[in-house]
Structure formats: C-alpha cells, structure tokens
Amino acid sequence: MAKSVCIVGGGPSGLVAAKTLLHDASANSFKVTIFEAQSRIGGLWPTAKGDTGGLVHPLMVTNQSKHTVQFSDLAWHDTDPEFPRAWQVGQYLERYLAEYGGADVRLGHKVVKAELQDHGTWRVQTESSKGSETELFDYLLVATGFFGKPTWPEYVPREADVPIIHSSKYRDIKSLLGTSKRQGSKILIVGGQMSGIETAATIATHLSSAIHSPGDKIIEEPERYSIHHVIHRQSWVFPLFTSPKPAASAPPFLPCDLPSYNLSNRPHPLTNSQGHISVDSARVLNTIFQSVLGTDQSDFSAETKIDGDLVDEQPFVAMSSYYMDFVRSGLIKISTGKMSSIFGNVATLSPTNEQISDIAAVILATGFDPSPSLSFLPQSVLEAISHSPSHPNLPVALAFHGTHLPSLPTLGFVGLYRSPYWGVMEMQARFVAHLWMNPSLSTELQQALADDDSIARTLALRVDPRTSQFPMGDYTFLMQEFARALDISIAPTGDTPLLANGKAMDILTPARYAYPAAQSGKAQEEVAKNLRATHDTAIAGLSHARFVAGAVFRSLLGEWRLERDLTSRLPSHPSGRFVGTARFLLREGTLDGRPHSHGAKSELGLGLEYLYVEDGVFTARDTPGLSFRATRRYVWRYEEERDRLSVWFARTDDPARADYLFHEVEFLAPADEEAMAAADGTGAAADAKVISKEKKRGWLARASHLCVEDLYDVNYEFHFRAVNLREWKLAYSVRGPKKDYTINGVYRR
Template sequence: MPTAMPKRVCIVGAGPSGLVAAKSLLHDAPRGTFDVTLFDCQTRIGGLWPSHKDDSTGLVHPRMVANQSKHTVQFSDLAWPEDVPQLPRAWHVGQYQAEYLQTYCSGAKLILGTRVEIAQPLDTSTSDGLPSGWWVQTRSLEGEVKEDTFDYLLVASGFFSNPALPPMSHRDHDVPVIHSSRYRDLPGLLGKANASGGKKILVVGGQMSGVEIAGTIASHLSSAVHSPGPSPILNPEKYSVHHIIQQPVWVFPLHTSPMPTSSAPPFLPLDLGSYNLSNRVHPLINSQGHISSEAAKIVHSIYETALGTDQSIFSPAVAVTAAHTGNPPYLTVSDHYMGFVRSGLIAVSHGRLQGLSGSEATVSPSNDQISDIAAVVFATGFAASSSLTFLPTSVQETLSLSPSDLNNTVALAFHGTHHPDVPNLGFVGFYRSPYWGVMEMQARFLSALWAAGGPSSPSLPPALKKALSNDTSIERTINLRTDLQASQFPMGDYAWTMQEFATALGLERSPPRGKMPTLPPADKEMDILTPARYPPKSPTESQQTEVIKSLQQTEATAWAGVGGSKFVARAVFRSLLGEWKLERSLVSKLPSHPSGHFSGTAKFLLRNGTGDGREAEFDALGGEDGDPGLEYLYIEEGDFKASNGLTFRATRRYVWRYSEKTDKLSVWFVKTDDEKRADYLFHGLEFVVPKEEDGQRGENGKGWEATAGHLCVDDFYDVGYQFNFKAVNLWDWRLTYTVRGPKKDYKIDGVYSR
C-alpha cells in the first residue's frame, strides 16, 4: 500500500513560536505527516531574544531580566539548566532556544537570512474543494529570489517584531528619539556630549515596557552618578526621567509574597504565586477580555493586598485611587521603578503626548509643557500588522486585519490559531503576552487540526470538534476592539487558555511530583501552573526525564521560598533603595566610650555591581556569570549628641551587595582613599527562618530576622537585623551591634524608617 507523501509546511519565523511549531509538527503528529521548513530574515534563530551576552541584533537587551521565571519561560519537555537564575537574562533565553532547536528540530529545514516576501494561496483546489496550498517567494540577504510551494503556511513571525512609533517621532526635533526596544545604554541614547543640553529623559507609555524602561534608565543614571571611576556620560547628576502615563498602573516587583499579611512574608517569583491554581475556582473561567466595573474593583483590591499599598506611599502621581478602580487594572513589573519615583529621579505625568517640538513636549488634555528634554524614549508597543505584509490583501481582509489595534490586530479562531475560511493558514505566538505554554499549546493544536484534515474534516477527534463548534474567539476579538472595558491582556486569561487547549487536545494536567506547601486563603497545597504540567501525550524517555526535572525544579523553588528564606535577601535589597530616617542610640558600659544618640538619614544609592574586594568572583566580562548585578553605595549623615553634652557631625559609608547566585546580602567597608569603592567584607547576613505560631509566620510580629558577626582585631561585632515588611515593601527595620573587646563593651541600636 503506498505511503502518503508528507504535507509540506512553511513556517515564517524561527523564534520560540516557530521552533515550537516545528517541533510539534515533527513530533506530536504521526511521524512523516509533515515536512517542515523554517524561514527567518535574521541570520540566527531566536526572534527578539539575543543569542549571547553581547548580541545586539535583537529587540531585547541581552542582559534584560525576564519578568517571568524560568518555570514559565520554557516549553514542557526541556528543563532549564540548574545554574541559570530563577529569572533568566534575555541571552539565557536565546541559549535555551538553541538547545531546543538541537534537541527537537533537527528534522526541519532551517533557512536563515531569508525573508518571506509573498505568500499567495494557490488557485487550484483539492478533491474536497479546499485550496491546495501556498506559493511562497523568498529573498535572501544577498538578494537571491526563490519560489516554492507548500501545503500549509504557519505564521510565527512575531507579535512583537516591529516597534510602533507615533507619527510625531518622525518630525523635526532637536533631541534623540528612539523606541524602548532600541535602548541599550546612556551614551547610546544621549551621545557623548549631549548636544541638546537638556536634562530630562522623557519616557512615553505607561504599560509594561514603559515602566520597565523608565526604571532601567533611572538605574543607569543612578549608577553613573554613584559608581567609582569616570562616568559614561558628562554630568550624569543633572539628568532625571520624566514618565508620561495615561493612568496609574500597578507596579509589582519581580518577587511577591503568597502570604502578604504575614509579619515575615515568604517570597517567590511573581508568576509562581500568580499561577497557583489552588486559589482559583474550577473549572476555570476567563478573567480577561471584557471587565465589568464590579470585577475591576475586585482585582484592584487583590492587587492592593498583594502590594500592601495603593502606591500613594511612593507618590500621589502613581496612587491607584477610588477614581480608577472601576476601570480595568493594568499590571506592570519592575523592581526599582517605584523606589526611583519616591526618590524623585522619576517624575510622573498623566495624559498623552500631544506634541514634540525642539526640546519641549506638550501633554494633553492638560496642555502642560515639559521643557528641557534631552531625549525621548517611546514605549508605545509593537505594530503586529507589519508581520503579515507577505499575505495578500484578500487574506488580510478575511482575518479582519486592523493595523491600528495593537492588541487585537487580527481576528482568529480558537485562541489565535487559525481562521476557518483559510484552513491551511495557521498562527503560533501571534498573541499579546505569548506565555510559552500558550505558544506550545497553539502549536500542538495546529498539528492536531492539520493532521486530522482541517477544521471541517469529518476525521476530527470529538473533543477537537466540540471545541471548534463552541469557539467564539473571532466574535470576541472584534467586539473587544471597541470595548472601553477591555482588559490589559484581552486575548485570554493564561491559566484558562491553557485549560481550553488541553480540553480540546485531550491532554491531562499532571499532578505535582510531591507534596507542595499549603497556603492561605484556600489552605490548600500550592498547585502551580507551568508548561511542564501539560507534558506530551506519549513522551519519550528523554522527554519524560525533562518533564520530571522541570517539575522538581518548581517544587524545590516553592519549598525554598515558602518553607525557607530564599528570595528574602533579594526582597530586602530591592526595598532599601532611597532615603531612610535613622535614629540610633549608643549605650556604653565603659566610661572611655561615651553613650549618645545619632539622628540623621541613610541613603541607599543604586549602582552597577563592582568587583572591588571580590575580584575572584568576577569573570572576564565582569560580574557573576557575566552579569555584575547591582549594589548600593550607603551614605549615612547626621548629628551625634554624646551623653557628655558634646555634639558633632557624623557620617559613614558602606557598600551593600546582593548576590543572586548565592542569594546572600552582605555589607562591605569602603576604602579610606576612595569612598565610592568597596574595600573588604564587614559581614554577611544570615536570615533566620521564622517559626509558625498558630498558622502565622513570625513570632509576635517580629518580621524577618538576620544575624551576622565580624571580628575586628580583638573586637567582636555581634550583629542583629530585624526587617518589618508590609506585604512586599519593607516598612521599617532595626540594626543592632553588640561590640565586645578588651577595651570595648557597648551596644548600638538603630531604627530606620521612611
């Protein structure tokens, strides 16, 4: 009996969407069903993700920290290496894709440096009346044009492939103007001499990328001012960031607490707590799309509880008040944005950028003028429609293409996978906020749909057929285009979308590997959704090994955070940013050292990590694993009034460091001849896991405690810390030293408050 010829599939794009699509077509469908060719206009795979530490060809800075953990930024059957940080850098993601390509996509033909210019449906039809395929024209970087035909066309060219800039960015102006995806460093933005002479870096756009880039630029400015050695720009202290947002948004740190009301809250990567299915009613319902005012108020309240504030503690300009809670909430992620807002390095205005002329901007509807601008960074999203220019106008019209709608650019069936009127055209990753699990599910869905003969085939499995018949994705997408109560991520709640795909494909969500921590308010074991919870139906032995490894990594991380002190040092480090009021008492038992009281301020000034005193930890590129991380220059200033009546001005400096590799916080002395440089280690903090009292973490509301010790010649410093959090934010903290030696016997007790 003759064997059917494989169906040829052209995949446009070799980023994560294209790779997982190729893998699914080759491995999830019966072997030999599909013959796969991937095209990408770049000379490497990865899409917007850089391939190595110094790769500047992508739309993401190589050292950008992902705002989702490696437990979410992954596919089901390839676990991350153990030594990769919990929050991978962008270049780590590029390397993960290279490993995925080698592991699962060797059977595909990969053609790089080649752009798909035209994809035209063939006029001829098959015996069942369906179009027989696609005529595809490509052009290489060298200009070589080729033509080929395929049975199926799969678009994986990227929802985030082309930065969207407003028309005013192309008009005459006196300052540099870039898209946020193009920002790399201050010299690249401002130039070496800053010819404009302005002082404000204007960031336009108040969603994810706007908050992230404003926080990043502020970090770079702070580092330029407070780091030792020459600054990368002239007079960095004169600059600030001015951020224009349309409405206040919730800014979450990268680590949050699943127990925000605890006096000693544990911490986990943001997504692990967000995707805890134990806090959801089952079966899941979609929490995205149209958001009623009542539903919006509930979510706003949940966010306020998670953060422990309406954000007014940072600035009235970022407070989410009752005037805003009837509108759908917007969530953003940044560790340092709010700290810089509080310190004044980031100023916030509400409205839209109406005009840009010379070095002055106008904000509507207030018509306020922002002058003295040095540069403008537009965090205005991406024009997804540019990824579809190779499709003919007739197909674009069938897809209800709306270039002006950056959220709902095309109207596709079953969660962004296809359109029933163009059955041999598919989409993977053409989805705002394409969590990796959704990309994988979309790829599996198309593999199953096409292997069965398409959406109208009588061979469709019953579950798939039922899912298609009940689907309202196209209608919902079109309605959301004019819905004033549309959510931030209108294409669907992540967990619900995963559930819908799994039901259609007959996939079971695997249980956790072992016992998980039990958490309020449900008082149930954590049930964290990750892509590995939906493994392949018939995994190979190596796939099963990867799935188990991934699940074990998630389980270990949950226990380390909830049952131990992991990530607490990071949460403390993040919260220290800025200025504190300091009141310190000194009680001496020896008359040679008078007692007294210090009153003043303590500033934690953020900067890039330095190698001073720890050169062995830094590799040739600088920093741990090629990343210098961040640290603080600590400057304390105030007046000390001794018990003998003498009053004098006092100051001291340290360097505070957090090591992501060891999850440790440490304090270092500074050099006497250069007070910006660390000298040698003072002490490292050891956090004490609190006891549970009546189901509550912490004893008598003490908060997180840490201990340390330091021997200085003959004197021993016994150090104790107490950090009091309100949800994710450090509210106040105490530092005590008990010093004993041949000629010393005193105790220092300092309280830090905002």
C-alpha cells in the same frame, strides 16, 4: 507521504511549532521548513551577550520566571537564574532546536509573499543574499510574532534637536545623550505601560550608577539629569518576586508568576478573567493587586496612587524591581497625559497643555505595530482574518484562541497575540498540528470547536471601552481550554504538598501539560526536571527563606529615617543617640574588594549594589553639650547566584569604593506566631491573632565579624508590608580589649 509545511519565523513560536509537527505528530507526517529573516534563530531573543542589534537588549531580564518561560520538555539548567537574561533565553532556544531538530532552517530568508493556490497549497516567495526563490507548500504556519516594527507616533519628528529613539533601541545612557545638540537636563519617556515603566527604571538605574559609581564619570555631570515619565494612566507595578502570604509579618517570597498561577486561588472550572472587564470585575482585580502589593501605591507618590474612580477601571499591570522606589526618590518624575507635540526641546502634553522644557532626550515606549508581521499575506487572506492595522492589540480575528480560520484549513497561527506565554504557544502548536493531522476529530475537539466564539469575541472587544490590557485571555484559562480540547490532563505538582496560608500551591507551568503522544525517554526526563525545579523552588521559598535576601535588597533603594541608640559599658566611649538619614544609592556592581567567591566570575556579571551613605547628629547621653555630626559609608551587595546579601566597609581614602567584607547576612526562619502563642500560654492557634504587634517578628537575620581583636555580633529584623520593607532594625554587639558597647538602630521610611 509527508505533507510540507512552511513556518514563517524562527522565534519561540516557530521553533515549538516545528518541534510539535516533527516530534509529537505521527511519524513522517510533516516535512517542515522554517524561514527566518535574521541571521540567527530566536526572534526577539538574542543568542549572545554582545548581540545588541535586535529589539531586545541581551541583558534584559525576563518579567516571567523560567518556570513560565519554558517549553514543557526542555528544562533550564539548574544554574540558570530564576529570571533569565534575554541572551540566556536565546541560548535556551538554541538548545531546544538542537534537541528537537529535523526542520530545514533557512536563516537570512525573508518571506515576502505567500499566495494561496486554488487547491489550498501555498506558493511562498523568499528573498535572501542569494536572490529570490519560490517554493510550494501544503501548509503555511505564521509564527512571525506580535512585534512587527516599533510604533512611531505621527506627531513625533524623525529628526529633532534632541535624540529621539524608540525604547527597543535604548542600550546605555552614554549613547542616548551623546548625540544631543542641546544641553538639556530632562530625559523624557513617553508611554506608561509595561515597556515604559521598564525603560524608565532601566534608565534610572543607569543614571543612578553614573552618579554614584567611583572613578571617571561615563557622562558629564550625571547628577544634573532627571527622568520625566509621561503616562496616560496609572499601572500596578509588581516586583519580580512576590509573596503567596502578603499579610504575614515575615512573608515568604517566590518568583511572581508562581503565586499568580496558583490554581487553588480560583474556582473551577476556570472562567476567562480577561477581555471585557466589568466594574465589579475591575474592583475585584484591583483589590487583589492592592493586597499583593500591600499598598494603593500612595506610599511612593500621589501620581502612582490607585484609588477612587480608578478602582472601577480595568487594571493595568507592569513589572519592575526598582521603578517605584526611583519615583519615591524623585529621580523619576511622573506627568499624567499624552504627549501631543515636541518642538525644539519642549514637549507639550494634552489635555492639560503642560509643557516639559529643557529636554535632553526622548524615548518612545509606544509599543509595536504587528501589521508588518503579516505583510506577506495576500489581501484576500488579510480580509478573511479581519486584519485591522488600527487595532494593534487585536490585529486579527482567529478561531480557537488565535490558531486558525475554518475557511482556510491549510493556514495556521502560533503566538500572534500580546503576551504569548510559552505554554500557550506550545498548546497552539499542538492544536494546529492536531487539526492538520487528523481527518476525524476527537469528540473533545469537535465540542471545543463548536463552542468557540473567539472570532466574534475579538471583533466585539475592538470597540469595547472596557477591554483588558491583555484581551485574548488569561494564561491559566487558555491552558485549561487547550488541554480540554486536546484531552491533555494536568500532572501533579510533586510529592511534597505545597501550602501557603493554608491553601495548596497548585502552580501552573507548561511542564504540567506535557504532550502524551510520541514522547521520547529524553523528553520525559526533561519534563520531570522542569516539574522538580518548580517544586524545589517553591519549597525553598516557602520553607527555607530563599529569595528573602533579594527582596530585602530590592526594597532598600532610597532614603530612610534612622534612629540609633548606643550604649557603652566603658567610660572611654560615650553613650548616646544618633538621628539622621541613611541613603541606599543604586549602582552597577564594582570589583572593589571582591575575591572570586563573591561574584567576580559570575556569568551574570557583577549585578547591582548600593553605596550606603549615613548622615546625622550624635548626641551624648551622659555628657551635656556633646553633640556632633557623624557620617559613615558601606557598600551593600546582593549575589543572585548565591542568594546572599553582604555588607562591605568603604575605603577611607575613597569612600565611594568598597574595601573589604564586613559580614554576610544569614536569614533565619521567622518565629512562628502560632507557636509563640502556645509558648506564651495563650492556647490554640486562633489565639495567635491577639499577640501584640511587638511579638510579631519580621524576617530575622544574623552575622558575625571579627575585626582585628573586636568581635561584632550583628542582628537584623526586617518588617515587610507585603512585598515592600516598611521598617527594619539593626543591632550590633561589639566586644574587644578596648570596646564593649551595643547599638540598636531602627530604619523607617
């Protein structure tokens, strides 16, 4: 007879648990009921673009790619972006439930009490619009997630002269500033970890767009506002695309998690790199992060620099495409400390007693309290799992990586820890199902349980001053440990070897750990699609200049020093030199000038674009005394779906608007330095190391444009230092009935 299971929570954890119990366990082993308090499934993840009522904005971009934000046996659509929007994740979960149905899903039902009966069953009470109901279940599986409620510090009033909201409630700049009783100019963001950095970058993007977009302003005088970010300590801030070859002059780019989860970079068997971080481990990790980024972050600001004693401290990481360049530009200003009080529109920081005045609004990026997610459990169970509200990063102490407690065999957990990567959620669900389904455990599982020290380790980490940012364990290690316990072997990456820096790209994804038991033909097809998508993405990035256009676009933000030489072969046009600045001003995409083939109908919207503003002095070479100020404007756009960078002329009557297409930028495979060494007669590959810097080529790109009768041939060269542009060159050759000149410009930070 099938055993009844109550799953509390209809987010990713609850859905994968239901699927595992119904489709991967022995036939008819379990009857599953999911109780979800919201009116939709998905948990944090909204299922529609307009669903703005939850804790996650529907347009938020995931900070791990679809190769990690996936379950092994459901592939993303080929047309879905590498980093999906939150609403797309919600729709992925709806597809998952439709594909692997069978559970009784009860939306709008909040579990308010679960009582453990003497014989191990659970009496579960729910509340809904229909009233209160009580049912009995053989098993209880907690999949309520880590985000119980937003944390609101005691020193922050609920009502003040200025708007104060939690970061999870921020939606747009107009609604943030619209309720202020004071005319302050500083938007204060409190909290320096992942949500704080992400929120600061989002608000900076919205503010920059409000300043630099054409047409009516969405807020009055947007240019008078600045963003002040209060952080406790510095974090390494990674863009969404990084390189497996950061030292290359033309580094290839991949979604950040693909190089991060390359199993070839670590000795095997894997050991846990998270939890307690010793000084030696901290130095190694900080060195790796600096290598990936190509900087100690002093390039951007002294306040973001990580050196000295910080190198000995456990590292903290965050993900953001634009945060660091907004800091460099000055739109985001950083103060180190903790906010201790706010009175009127003045905040005080400790321990420095620095005061930040003239505040317009406050956003609290202070994290979440997971305790409300467990409020339905009886006190005796909370004590058994060592529940501690004062340790929000480690709220419970559970066996085998957060899955169960041996003394409560009918209680299981999936996804109750920080950063629940989807592969780990899937493994946890399999582990719990295996415990409940098999009275006689396999040798591998018995050994795993005997060796497990998860509970003692968790309790020790609660009082450890060197606890890591994500203390439960690192992703690749956890996947290895679950796979060992469940006797699941890892699948190969693909038919074509993936190489970078002479090393294999052995990329870990959930699909490489497909569950071998009871897989349908459709499930096997989905696993194969997932594996193929990751392999094809890696090949495209490593060999075909994919994602370079996006990396260039991201890194252009801010101001550049520009020096340009113009050589004219006609006496009617003077030769000379231009010296000045070029500013790339980020804003939301505009429709101006776009045909439908350039993103106008994109499901992702118009994305972002830059207003390019160039200003400086041109001095003629052959005409003494001829010198004048010169300025020009363009609009630069990046289309994510086409992975294409384009440059557009600005209108003469309204220079903030795009007029028509100038050219699209076509990226070429860079010159191979070893091949160049051979061509120069310098011999073997080892001799490539002595090639002069002048011969080391960056990413090359080209374009051609016919403007009436004038032909513009355009050549670019982009030099990166790891993930960031350090210098780039732009050369024009213009020929026509009345034009014959070349322009060579160099842009430097």
